[in-house]
Amino acid sequence: MEEDKNLPLVSSNSCGYNMGMVLMLACMVLSWIFIHRWNQRQKRGPKTWPIVGAAIEQFMNYNQMHDWLVKYLSELRTVVVPMPFTTYTYIADPANVEHVLKTNFANYPKGETYHSYMEVLLGDGIFNVDGELWRKQRKTASFEFASRNLRDFSTVVFREYSLKLSSILSQASFHNQEVEMQGLLMRMTLDSICKVGFGVEIGTLTPSLPDNRFAQAFDTANIIVTLRFIDPLWKVKKFLNVGSEALLDKSIKIVDDFTYSMIRKRKAEIEEARGTGKNNKMKHDILSRFIELGEDPESNLTDKSLRDVVLNFVIAGRDTTATTLSWAIYMVMTHNHVAEKLYSELKFFEEDRAKEENVKLHQINTEDPESFSQRVMQFAGFLTYDSLGRLYYLHAVITETLRLYPAVPQDPKGILEDDVLPDGTKVKAGGMVTYVPYSMGRMEYNWGPDAASFKPERWLKDGFFQNASPFKFTAFQAGPRICLGKDSAYLQMKMALALLCRFFSFSLVPNHSVDYRMMTTLSMAHGLKLRIARKS
Numbered sequence: 001m002e003e004d005k006n007l008p009l010v011s012s013n014s015c016g017y018n019m020g021m022v023l024m025l026a027c028m029v030l031s032w033i034f035i036h037r038w039n040q041r042q043k044r045g046p047k048t049w050p051i052v053g054a055a056i057e058q059f060m061n062y063n064q065m066h067d068w069l070v071k072y073l074s075e076l077r078t079v080v081v082p083m084p085f086t087t088y089t090y091i092a093d094p095a096n097v098e099h100v101l102k103t104n105f106a107n108y109p110k111g112e113t114y115h116s117y118m119e120v121l122l123g124d125g126i127f128n129v130d131g132e133l134w135r136k137q138r139k140t141a142s143f144e145f146a147s148r149n150l151r152d153f154s155t156v157v158f159r160e161y162s163l164k165l166s167s168i169l170s171q172a173s174f175h176n177q178e179v180e181m182q183g184l185l186m187r188m189t190l191d192s193i194c195k196v197g198f199g200v201e202i203g204t205l206t207p208s209l210p211d212n213r214f215a216q217a218f219d220t221a222n223i224i225v226t227l228r229f230i231d232p233l234w235k236v237k238k239f240l241n242v243g244s245e246a247l248l249d250k251s252i253k254i255v256d257d258f259t260y261s262m263i264r265k266r267k268a269e270i271e272e273a274r275g276t277g278k279n280n281k282m283k284h285d286i287l288s289r290f291i292e293l294g295e296d297p298e299s300n301l302t303d304k305s306l307r308d309v310v311l312n313f314v315i316a317g318r319d320t321t322a323t324t325l326s327w328a329i330y331m332v333m334t335h336n337h338v339a340e341k342l343y344s345e346l347k348f349f350e351e352d353r354a355k356e357e358n359v360k361l362h363q364i365n366t367e368d369p370e371s372f373s374q375r376v377m378q379f380a381g382f383l384t385y386d387s388l389g390r391l392y393y394l395h396a397v398i399t400e401t402l403r404l405y406p407a408v409p410q411d412p413k414g415i416l417e418d419d420v421l422p423d424g425t426k427v428k429a430g431g432m433v434t435y436v437p438y439s440m441g442r443m444e445y446n447w448g449p450d451a452a453s454f455k456p457e458r459w460l461k462d463g464f465f466q467n468a469s470p471f472k473f474t475a476f477q478a479g480p481r482i483c484l485g486k487d488s489a490y491l492q493m494k495m496a497l498a499l500l501c502r503f504f505s506f507s508l509v510p511n512h513s514v515d516y517r518m519m520t521t522l523s524m525a526h527g528l529k530l531r532i533a534r535k536s
Contacts, residue, residue, distance in 0.1 A: 111414015125312030193317030
């Protein structure tokens with residue numbers, strides 16, 4: 001019986017021992033965290049925590065990540081951000097950028113990590129692959145972009161859709177209606193890339209502005225795959241098919257249904273042309289080129305491969321151009337001296353072209369829709385590939401916009417082998433190096449004390465446009481992966497902006513907030529809501 005009386009004492013001692021162990025472990029963990037954080041008190045750059053690295057700070061600043069990086073890169077030029085499963089190294093110094101994009105190009109592919117994040121949207125398309133697959137796609141695409149026929153066709157298409165946009169804006173101005181400009185530009189560039197790239201007319205830029213499920217689903221998918229870069233639980237959510245990953249699945253289905261229908265339609269048109277003996281009238285768009293390649297048994301091109309080609313060129317030709325035009329319009333309308341200089345250049349251009357062609361300019365009456373439309377149409381006829389090349393200030397306005405608001409604000413690369421960057425930063429195999437065009441355009445060590453100012457004049461010398469090093473101005477990347485569509489993008493942006501800034505002035509709807517949202521491209525989070533006025 002006495003032994004039974006002692007049992008509670010043994011149990012109590014055991015409980016006390018366990019409690020002591022828990023407290024000791026807790027003290028050890030807290031001490032470890034305290035020491036870790038104490039050792040960082042003089043550290044420049046993002047502060048880290050044990051195990052999770054800098055994930056907490058990065059996640060807290062996710063919606064303003066580009067400006068978060070500006071703060072650190074302005075002090076450090078290179079910022080190392082440890083994450084739970086990898087380490088990101090962000091760079092803004094042109095010497096480091098040149099090393100990654102050119103000098104040691106082979107060591108910095110897109111990489112498996114980037115590919116796994118983006119595969120659901122971009123698959124094995126040109127922007128998401130490396131090696132031989134990338135080289136084959138680039139070779140085909142470069143041949144197409146170098147084609148004079150494509151250039152001339154693009155000019156006609158870009159003029160056509162710029163006129164459609166100006167007609168919608170004209171109607172809005174006559175009826176005193178507000179417009180959401182970024183949405184309209186997305187429609188214009190989507191219609192354009194589908195016409196130029198794939199020979200398909202999808203008709204989103206019509207006065208009725210029909211809903212487009214593909215565009216909405218594509219945007220949703222773009223946002224979610226970008227979030228994967230800082231969401232350590234995305235694979236769990238994907239496995240369980242919950243949350244953002246469940247929404248991603250639904251969005252991708254809509255995207256795929258649209259894309260595969262486009263491929264089937266194009267294939268049917270090619271077969272019909274062959275069946276009627278009209279091969280000489282077959283279209284020579286990018287998709288058609290890849291369809292023809294797919295007929296070679298050695299090419300291994302399937303409908304899935306064509307789907308990836310389509311979506312990669314959609315994101316290249318739609319989102320980047322539309323977002324840049326949105327920011328350009330916003331910059332022009334918020335900098336009066338720029339708007340005045342640009343308008344003067346366009347007016348002089350118009351008068352000069354009329355003299356060259358020995359034509360009389362239509363009388364313009366901003367209160368008469370027909371008179372106004374006739375003058376817009378006449379001006380558009382002056383806009384050719386060659387004549388647009390004379391508009392140096394317009395080119396400078398677009399380039400300055402891209403310097404501060406690059407269409408692709410960050411571009412990550414994988415690391416195959418350990419390396420040392422020119423500034424002495426060591427990078428480890430398996431990590432990622434990201435050059436940051438958004439930050440690079442704001443660095444005083446790159447552009448001088450007025451780096452943060454919108455100043456198109458910085459690109460002009462004696463009135464002529466002067467390029468900068470592509471490793472300093474990285475909006476179109478540099479090295480072997482430099483953007484093949486650069487000239488095409490400038491062509492469309494100059495065509496649209498020339499028409500819009502010649503005949504319209506813009507003002508922001510009161511209380512409308514302009515800010516970016518985190519996705520692959522630098523789009524405006526709330527669009528660009530404007531009031532439109534006509535110019536004579």
